[in-house]
Amino acid sequence: MRSDKDDVKETEEKSVAETPVTPDEDPSLLDEDPAESAEESADSVEAPTDSAEAKTETGYAAYVPDYSDLPGYAEIGSDDADEAAEAEGADESGDAAVPVAAGGGSGDGGTDDPADGIQRDEPEDDADEPEEDEDDEEPGDGEGAQMSLLDHLAELRSRLTRAFIAVGVGMVACYSFAGQMFDILMQPMIDVFQKQAEAGPTPLLTPEFYQQFGAVFQKMLEANGFHHPEQMQIFMAALQKALMAVAREGHFQYTYPAEAFFAHIKISIVAGLFLVSPYVFAQIWGFIAPGLYSHERKWMVPMALLSGLFFTGGALFGYFQVFPYAFDFFAGFSNEGIQFVPKLNEYLSFCLKLLFAFGFVFELPLFIFFLARLGLVSSTGLRKKRKYAILIAFVVAAILTPPDPFTQCLMAGPLIVLYEVGIWVAFFFGKKEKRHLKKLAEAEAKAQAELDAAAEGGGEETP
Numbered sequence: 001m002r003s004d005k006d007d008v009k010e011t012e013e014k015s016v017a018e019t020p021v022t023p024d025e026d027p028s029l030l031d032e033d034p035a036e037s038a039e040e041s042a043d044s045v046e047a048p049t050d051s052a053e054a055k056t057e058t059g060y061a062a063y064v065p066d067y068s069d070l071p072g073y074a075e076i077g078s079d080d081a082d083e084a085a086e087a088e089g090a091d092e093s094g095d096a097a098v099p100v101a102a103g104g105g106s107g108d109g110g111t112d113d114p115a116d117g118i119q120r121d122e123p124e125d126d127a128d129e130p131e132e133d134e135d136d137e138e139p140g141d142g143e144g145a146q147m148s149l150l151d152h153l154a155e156l157r158s159r160l161t162r163a164f165i166a167v168g169v170g171m172v173a174c175y176s177f178a179g180q181m182f183d184i185l186m187q188p189m190i191d192v193f194q195k196q197a198e199a200g201p202t203p204l205l206t207p208e209f210y211q212q213f214g215a216v217f218q219k220m221l222e223a224n225g226f227h228h229p230e231q232m233q234i235f236m237a238a239l240q241k242a243l244m245a246v247a248r249e250g251h252f253q254y255t256y257p258a259e260a261f262f263a264h265i266k267i268s269i270v271a272g273l274f275l276v277s278p279y280v281f282a283q284i285w286g287f288i289a290p291g292l293y294s295h296e297r298k299w300m301v302p303m304a305l306l307s308g309l310f311f312t313g314g315a316l317f318g319y320f321q322v323f324p325y326a327f328d329f330f331a332g333f334s335n336e337g338i339q340f341v342p343k344l345n346e347y348l349s350f351c352l353k354l355l356f357a358f359g360f361v362f363e364l365p366l367f368i369f370f371l372a373r374l375g376l377v378s379s380t381g382l383r384k385k386r387k388y389a390i391l392i393a394f395v396v397a398a399i400l401t402p403p404d405p406f407t408q409c410l411m412a413g414p415l416i417v418l419y420e421v422g423i424w425v426a427f428f429f430g431k432k433e434k435r436h437l438k439k440l441a442e443a444e445a446k447a448q449a450e451l452d453a454a455a456e457g458g459g460e461e462t463p
Contacts, residue, residue: 163284175268181268182264189327192328196331196332214236252341256345284307310359329406350402368382377432390412
């Protein structure tokens, strides 16, 4: 079937065929030598100038006129153009003329279209572009340089999942010792109860009382024909244990039936977290690692181990140094009219809060070390901001500890000491220290001198 487009096409072809050919349009009607015309056409093909390339890039190559269909052009381009192109290519040593001249004698009647030569040169430009991209990507040394937001979220989810699984494994491992750890955690308050009972104005049922009472009571029983000394010792130990609450003037209580059970579960979870804390901190540092350089990622394993060590050390410091003084201070407000009877759940939450607070506070030197290695802080800057650090230490201590000045000072004091330790850490390991900057400047000057010497040597050999 014929369409309107076919009719229009035939009409255009007839009009072109009937159009008279002028000498300017037909090279065969000119009085020029065909060899000279072929040389000019070969030169135009073999010399793809910058303007032709610019036209190709902007889309003007599509408008280059094609005279291959005109009569007489095929005779010029078939024989003489090939000879002229080969002679021109032999005189010139450039590689660009070879593929163009070879293409001039092939195709449809040896058509020498400048657009064809330009299009052949374009793949060479494209081949150079990836090298520029690779050079641009070289400074991005971190693994996470190409990570998107979703990739970071997936990495965070994976790290958190591993950390929670590790804490669960640690909890299962520590649950068998939950009873012993529960007694250890209660011991500081029990010692405070006993100390206050012995130092009170009217001490009741001291250990010396039980010893003297046992000796006198055993003599009285033996005088009356009672001869069971081994049973007497068991009786006195049970009596002392039963009256211990009276001797200490205090005890723990819980009102919810499952409160003691959940207390053991909570202690197991916390103990498991401290047990696997190096692995948990390894996951945290592993999430940060993709944004670091290769020479900075080598610190990840030591930082994870030291983070777990400092975290556990801070908790131990709070247990052995802070708990006795803090509980003694809090229990000192009890008198004959006010009896201190701590609730199990509240006491446990208070203790765990202090343990975690001191554990995180002791991470300050490592945090300063991390910032110093990144070049964000220096020992000089930390010394200048010491007064602000002391103020922030008391503010943080007030937030993390109960609202009393005694416990606040017990935390703010170690925090200030750790800040001073962090200053020395930044002094020895910081990037912005003067000695490190001096070494870096010397290394750069040495490298520049070597480059200058190599450039001078190459310039002397060139002539």
